[in-house]
Amino acid sequence: MTLDFLGTLERSHKCGDLRSSHSGNTVTLMGWVNRRRDHGDLIFLDVRDRTGITQVVFDKSVSPEAHAKAEAARPEFVVAVTGAVRDRGEGLRNPKMLTGDIEVVGSELLLLNDAKTPPFPIADDAPITNEEIRLKYRYLDLRRPELQKNFALRHKVTRAIRDFLSDNSFLEIETPLLTRSTPEGARDYLVPSRVHPGHFYALPQSPQIFKQILMISGFDRYFQIARCFRDEDLRADRQPDFTQIDLETTFPQQSTIFRIVEGFLRAAFKAGGIDLPEVSFLQMTYDEAIAKYGIDKPDMRLPAMVDLSAELTAELRGTLKIDATLPVYGFTIPRVGALSGTQRRALVDEIRKGFGDCGLDFLDVARLRTNEAFMPLAEAIAAKLTAEQIVFCGENFTTDDLAVVITPKPGTPVAWNQDKQWIAKRVGGLRLELAKKYADKHKLFEQTGTAKDFRFLWVTDFPMYEWNEEHKAWDAAHHPFTSPHEEDIKSGALWNDKGSVRALAYDIVLNGTELGSGSIRIHRQDVQAEIFRTLGMSNEEAHERFGFFLDALEYGTPPHGGIALGLDRIVMILAGASSLREVIAFPKTAKAIDLMVDAPTPVSEAQMRELNLRIAHRS
RNA sequence: GGGGACGUAGCUCAGUUGGUUAGAGCGCUGCCCUGUCACGGCAGAGGUCGCGGGUUCGAGCCCCGUCGUCCCCGCCA
Numbered sequence: 001m002t003l004d005f006l007g008t009l010e011r012s013h014k015c016g017d018l019r020s021s022h023s024g025n026t027v028t029l030m031g032w033v034n035r036r037r038d039h040g041d042l043i044f045l046d047v048r049d050r051t052g053i054t055q056v057v058f059d060k061s062v063s064p065e066a067h068a069k070a071e072a073a074r075p076e077f078v079v080a081v082t083g084a085v086r087d088r089g090e091g092l093r094n095p096k097m098l099t100g101d102i103e104v105v106g107s108e109l110l111l112l113n114d115a116k117t118p119p120f121p122i123a124d125d126a127p128i129t130n131e132e133i134r135l136k137y138r139y140l141d142l143r144r145p146e147l148q149k150n151f152a153l154r155h156k157v158t159r160a161i162r163d164f165l166s167d168n169s170f171l172e173i174e175t176p177l178l179t180r181s182t183p184e185g186a187r188d189y190l191v192p193s194r195v196h197p198g199h200f201y202a203l204p205q206s207p208q209i210f211k212q213i214l215m216i217s218g219f220d221r222y223f224q225i226a227r228c229f230r231d232e233d234l235r236a237d238r239q240p241d242f243t244q245i246d247l248e249t250t251f252p253q254q255s256t257i258f259r260i261v262e263g264f265l266r267a268a269f270k271a272g273g274i275d276l277p278e279v280s281f282l283q284m285t286y287d288e289a290i291a292k293y294g295i296d297k298p299d300m301r302l303p304a305m306v307d308l309s310a311e312l313t314a315e316l317r318g319t320l321k322i323d324a325t326l327p328v329y330g331f332t333i334p335r336v337g338a339l340s341g342t343q344r345r346a347l348v349d350e351i352r353k354g355f356g357d358c359g360l361d362f363l364d365v366a367r368l369r370t371n372e373a374f375m376p377l378a379e380a381i382a383a384k385l386t387a388e389q390i391v392f393c394g395e396n397f398t399t400d401d402l403a404v405v406i407t408p409k410p411g412t413p414v415a416w417n418q419d420k421q422w423i424a425k426r427v428g429g430l431r432l433e434l435a436k437k438y439a440d441k442h443k444l445f446e447q448t449g450t451a452k453d454f455r456f457l458w459v460t461d462f463p464m465y466e467w468n469e470e471h472k473a474w475d476a477a478h479h480p481f482t483s484p485h486e487e488d489i490k491s492g493a494l495w496n497d498k499g500s501v502r503a504l505a506y507d508i509v510l511n512g513t514e515l516g517s518g519s520i521r522i523h524r525q526d527v528q529a530e531i532f533r534t535l536g537m538s539n540e541e542a543h544e545r546f547g548f549f550l551d552a553l554e555y556g557t558p559p560h561g562g563i564a565l566g567l568d569r570i571v572m573i574l575a576g577a578s579s580l581r582e583v584i585a586f587p588k589t590a591k592a593i594d595l596m597v598d599a600p601t602p603v604s605e606a607q608m609r610e611l612n613l614r615i616a617h618r619s
Numbered sequence: 620g621g622g623g624a625c626g627u628a629g630c631u632c633a634g635u636u637g638g639u640u641a642g643a644g645c646g647c648u649g650c651c652c653u654g655u656c657a658c659g660g661c662a663g664a665g666g667u668c669g670c671g672g673g674u675u676c677g678a679g680c681c682c683c684g685u686c687g688u689c690c691c692c693g694c695c696a
Contacts, residue, residue, distance in 0.1 A: 231695095
């Protein structure tokens with residue numbers, strides 16, 4: 001087949017443009033052949049570009065040359081077509097197409113390029129389950145309308161955020177990608193220096209220190225759509241390189257940050273076609289989140305766990321053999337519907353099994369009734385129901401809900417707050433597991449366009465430190481530049497009672513997904529030094545690792561704070577996708593491999609020599 | 620590092636208790652067709668059953684190992 005040259009031809013419209021108002025116009029469209037329907041002397045070509053699809057009809061009796069070329073055209077051929085727009089007339093319209101009222105009567109067809117038969121169809125909207133082949137042929141996958149839509153959405157959302165922040169006097173400033181290893185929690189991606197043998201740059205896990213320096217430099221408000229890199233194992237919502245909306249401002253209250261984030265999220269969601277109500281997001285402290293949901297990123301679409309201690313009289317505790325000191329958790333999974341006796345027993349077994357290996361043997365109580373009346377826990381116990389038969393009646397409890405009551409095995413020592421939190425986390429984990437298991441039934445997680453249920457939540461007052469049992473040392477719960485509460489500094493707790501110190505750190509959570517995390521930072525050198533000390537970093541070590549930053553703190557550092565949000569996750573949620581790979585153009589597999597370019601790869605001996613590197617082959 | 624699911628035609632999948640020549644739909648190729656739009660009709664091509672080993676008279680199916688993709692735990696301030 002001979003291909004045609006483009007010559008000086010330009011397109012007059014895009015494939016999604018034409019309406020019946022264009023009837024009579026002569027137009028030139030360019031794009032890909034989406035489908036061909038060959039009726040012999042009459043051939044239909046659907047021509048596709050990013051904007052849509054237009055039907056072009058070739059009639060042998062009208063334009064025999066163009067018709068002959070249309071016969072040769074195949075899906076994904078690149079064509080330029082010139083012809084008159086014609087209203088299709090009654091009975092021939094296609095209401096499923098935006099351009100379905102018209103067609104182009106092809107008088108000239110240029111075959112600009114041919115195409116091999118693609119490994120999977122581009123025109124179908126049928127899902128392709130083989131991700132390996134999608135990623136290998138990513139350029140074809142991206143050509144599919146579904147992904148085209150996702151990236152148009154991503155652009156709109158990014159733009160809305162950029163506009164909002166710009167309008168609120170944030171300056172977009174870039175920070176280096178080749179930088180030094182910083183103290184954040186994740187593993188660094190390292191880049192060897194050719195000029196300095198044995199020295200390495202690190203790719204930033206976030207622009208954290210740079211943005212604080214920018215505050216010290218007096219830029220007042222900074223933001224960046226920043227690429228970040230973390231060498232940790234992947235998940236559906238985690239890629240090794242990802243994008244954050246990173247921002248920082250001077251002289252903020254925590255509420256200042258909240259207002260800004262709520263503002264741009266509202267703008268971002270609006271760009272995604274969703275109007276969020278003009279009310280502030282809910283707020284909850286970390287301790288409350290753990291106590292009520294057993295997790296630091298509660299999914300507010302599900303009801304909280306309930307502390308049933310109050311329902312248990314001493315007598316009832318005796319009957320159930322529950323120590324007076326033990327917490328009793330009740331929770332419901334809404335609208336699970338009927339479970340058979342067999343299903344219920346299997347569930348009880350499963351819960352038992354799930355808790356069997358964690359050092360705590362939980363008294364499990366799970367029962368669902370759809371047609372029977374419920375009785376309160378106390379009555380149930382009085383009626384001498386066995387543990388498995390007891391029904392928990394919580395608030396807003398309907399007959400379709402699944403109720404679960406859990407308490408640790410009698411005699412379990414619950415010594416201090418962290419024990420209680422540990423138990424709450426276990427129970428909260430079960431709660432989430434069950435919610436996922438019955439997700440189809442209870443419909444709470446259904447994601448249907450604008451009808452989605454978006455429950456934003458600020459989680460505040462994270463602990464400043466977490467005790468690391470393995471290393472017998474304190475770790476920074478957020479990062480070491482996070483400011484403690486002023487009261488906890490004034491009270492002396494910062495020095496005397498490290499476990500109780502609260503951080504001015506906050507997470508923004510949406511439907512159980514952590515969208516972002518931030519804090520008010522330390523602006524005083526003395527406080528910063530104390531934090532480093534507590535984290536087990538000597539003065540020398542602190543100065544070696546970020547002397548430049550400690551120095552900067554001494555030249556008039558204003559109070560400042562900020563946050564970073566995962567752009568990929570935001571777009572993923574707005575796109576209704578279940579994986580980041582649907583909203584990242586060139587994503588990596590679960591083993592961090594790019595199947596299209598085939599990265600990473602070994603490099604040549606010469607490159608290695610130049611970098612003064614040698615591979616140590618471990619046996 | 621650990622647990623789980625999957626791997627059969629280009630794609631989506633079926634394949635019985637281990638039994639002759641491994642199937643379907645879509646796609647692809649050729650021919651026919653002037654109103655289709657998931658066009659239709661006829662004919663056809665297309666397979667290292669991921670890979671390696673084992674058991675067996677006989678393996679897509681059973682066993683061992685290995686590779687790949689996905690999901691989860693650990694990890695990710």
